[in-house]
Amino acid sequence: xxxxxxxxxxxxxxxxxxxxxxxxxxxxxxxxxxxxxxxxxxxxxxxxxxxxxxxxxxxxxxxxxxxxxxxxxxxxxxxxxxxxxxxxxxxxxxxxxxxxxxxxxxxxxxxxxxxxxxxxxxxxxxxxxxxx
Numbered sequence: 570x571x572x573x574x575x576x577x578x579x580x581x582x583x584x585x586x587x588x589x590x591x592x593x594x595x596x597x598x599x600x601x602x603x604x605x606x607x608x609x610x611x612x613x614x615x616x617x618x619x620x621x622x623x624x625x626x627x628x629x630x631x632x633x634x635x636x637x638x639x640x641x642x643x644x645x646x647x648x649x650x651x652x653x654x655x656x657x658x659x660x661x662x663x664x665x666x667x668x669x670x671x672x673x674x675x676x677x678x679x680x681x682x683x684x685x686x687x688x689x690x691x692x693x694x695x696x697x698x699x700x701x
Contacts, residue, residue: 604632604646607658607676615662619669624662631662640664644676 611627619627624642631642644660660674 600648600650602646602648605629605644607644607646607660612660612676615669615672617669617671620667621664621669624669628660640666644674646676 605628607628614627615624621642625631628644632645633643635641640663642662642664644662646656646658647654648656658674658676660672660676662672663670
């Protein structure tokens with residue numbers, strides 16, 4: 570009888586420790602910010618023709634640079650907590666030589682809301698039809 574009570578007490582105690590309750594316990598879960606924080610003020614100062622040095626001074630060093638695509642810089646910013654991504658923004662910059670040509674990415678939502686995106690040429694669209 571004593572063993573049965575002990576087993577029931579242990580089962581009841583362990584059932585209170587499910588993963589959902591533990592993951593919401595805030596004392597030991599860190600908020601992790603990774604990548605380049607994309608500042609709205611810096612984004613609003615982007616314009617075609619800026620040099621790579623000027624863009625680097627505005628946004629910082631790109632998170633990803635590819636030796637095979639030297640004219641493409643990728644900036645990524647992510648906030649996660651307990652392994653769950655709460656916010657993510659990305660920005661891809663394309664250069665022609667040393668001059669900024671156009672930009673892509675989620676971070677452009679701010680630029681579009683401020684109508685600053687009109688400064689940039691749209692990404693060249695290729696079509697399979699040569700008649701156009």
